[in-house]
Amino acid sequence: MSSKRVLVTGGLGFIGSHTVVALQQEGFEVVIIDNLSNSSIDVLGGITKITGKTPEYENIDLRDKNAVKDFFEEYQDIEDVIHFAASKAVGESVTNPLLYYENNISSLVYLLHELNKRPGSNFIFSSSCTVYGQADELPITENAPVKKAESPYGNTKQIGEEIIFDTCKTNQEFKAIALRYFNPIGAHPTAEIGELPIGTPQNLIPYITQTAIGKRDELSVFGDDYPTQDGTAIRDYIHVMDLAEAHVKALQRLLAEKEKANFEVFNLGTGTGNSVLEVIRSFEKVSEQELPYKIVGRREGDITAAYADTTKANDELGWKAERSLDDALASAWKWQKIVKKKEEEEEN
C-alpha cells in the first residue's frame, strides 16, 4: 500500500490501462497522462467500472517539453513513474521513422529531465524482447546480446534503455527498471478494458479475433517454412494481466529499495513458446468455432522464434505468469464480442 501518487504515462492504452487497474487494486493512487493518440477516453470509464476508482487524468502530449515541465511543477509529490506512452507499430515505424524517434525518444528525455530533479525517483520503462532480434539461444535470458534492431520501433526501445542506463550512471539517486515484454495478449476478465487496435490490426491476436467476429475475411499466416515443428513462427504470448501485475512487483521492488543496481532489466514472458498454428488451434478450442486462414509468405523482419527465460523475474521480482494461452485467448475473444456489441449499439 502506498500513499504516494504514481504517474502512468500511456495509462489509457492497452498495457497501461491494465497496469492502472493492478496498481489501484494494490492501493496505489494513480495519475494518468495520455494524449489519446492510440487510445480512447472511454478506457477511463472501463478502469473505474473495474476498480470503483477513477484515476486522475491529464491529456498531455509528452513531446511538449513545457507541458511536461508544467505537469511536474503542479504534481510536486510524483516521483514514481511507469512509462508506457510511445508509438508501437513496427510496420508504421519503418515507413515513418522520424515520428517514432520524436515521439518515443523526446518524450522519454523530457520525463527523465524532470525526474532527475527529484532524488529517490523510480522509473519503470516499457521495453520489448524485440531488442534481442533473433536470439542465438532459446529461451532468452536478460544476458542475451542486444542486436541491431529490425525496425525504428525496436531501435527506440534500445536507445531508450541506453538513455536510462546513462541517466542512472550519472545519478545514483535515480532508480530504473526496464521491462522487456514478449507478446502481450488478452484482456481484463471483466471485458471492461482490452486491446483497441486502430485500423487493420498488425498483431496476431486482434487479427484473429476480428476474423472470428466477421470483421476480417480470413487470417493470413505469415509463412509456414520456418525451421520449427509445424513451420510457423514461435512467440511467447503473455496475458496482459500477468504483465500488469509484473509492473506492480517492479515498482514495489524499487519502493522497498530491494534493487541490486539502480538500473535493472527483466524479461516478461511465460517461458513457453507457441507457434502461430498452435495459437489458432487454441483459439478454435476456446471460441468453439473454426478460424478461416491461409498460409502466405513470410512478413519482412519477422524472426523464427522468441520465448523468455523467466528465472530472473521469478526470483528477483517474485513474479510468475500464472495465466495460460487458453485463458488469454478466451479473454481476448470475450472482449472482441463486447467491442462488436458496442459498435452495433453505436450504429443503431
Ligand code: WQD
Ligand atoms: C506474432 C506472430 C507473425 C499477424 C511485435 C513487436 C513487439 C510487440 C508485439 C509492441 C508472428 C504472425 C501476425 C498476422 C501472422 N510490439 N502473424 N499473421 O511481430 O512477434 O511482435 O508485436 O508492443 O515488440 O515486435 O507480434 O503479433 O505481429 O506477430 O501470421 O496477421 O504472428 O508472423 O510470427 P511480433 P505479432
